[in-house]
């Protein structure tokens with residue numbers, strides 16, 4: 001992507017939204033934005049970025065989760081995440097931006113175009129789902145805060161509130177849960193801040209009220225319940241990478257040819273197909289190769305895993 005190297009230009013000048021959206025989506029987004037008010041849900045358009053694969057059921061998507069703030073069992077988030085208060089909510093955006101500040105949820109939603117995006121979702125543990133997210137392109141929010149020319153990365157943090165997040169009473173992970181993206185990855189039109197699933201507000205166990213979705217990367221990059229984004233010129237700390245850098249790289253792009261040290265990534269287990277569901281071949285960059293491979297041209301994916 002050429003614009004990465006034009007550091008003299010602001011992103012808002014060079015990546016107008018319309019470049020990434022066809023006319024139908026723009027219209028649907030506008031109509032939706034008027035109709036949905038502050039709840040932020042409801043603008044649907046089957047867009048160029050959605051897969052035509054059949055989505056998992058809401059039950060699958062909301063009952064088989066990873067959200068260690070609520071425990072390590074797959075059913076712990078569904079059991080315990082109702083204790084999380086998501087209203088009021090704000091996101092602190094700081095670091096190398098012209099417009100730092102604390103942005104309230106309603107303000108964020110009313111300035112964003114909510115779309116439906118049906119994405120493949122691949123966990124590093126080798127299970128997968130297809131999820132109909134509602135959300136907006138992270139680029140919209142970043143353009144609004146105006147990254148400075150030296151900014152190269154975005155770091156993200158989840159809420160720390162042990163009274164409501166029982167898992168945070170143990171030192172299982174070094175809280176807050178943290179993640180990071182290169183700025184070009186963060187600005188990519190596929191990179192979403194999800195606000196809902198199946199047209200409903202995002203369930204707490206899936207990372208309410210705002211969570212990142214980066215469909216070509218392993219699921220742990222998709223950080224939940226975000227309260228802070230920091231633009232920086234240094235590669236950010238990322239929870240699983242800090243925990244075990246040999247097993248979890250900073251990039252964590254889905255790649256069938258780069259195995260996890262303890263298991264193969266060549267195939268995956270689709271959730272929802274029952275006990276005897278057939279494994280499927282893992283797709284390079286989780287099926288988004290055409291859209292995103294250019295960002296990694298010339299990079300050794302097995303070294304920068």
Ligand code: MTE
Pocket residue numbers: 061064065066067068069122123124158177205206207218219220221222223224225
């Ligand atoms: N975000 C936070 N804050 N805490 C977590 O434990 N787990 C990650 C990611 N985001 C996690 C998180 C992992 S390992 C995965 S696979 C996905 O969330 C799971 O998302 P889902 O439960 O919506 O499928």
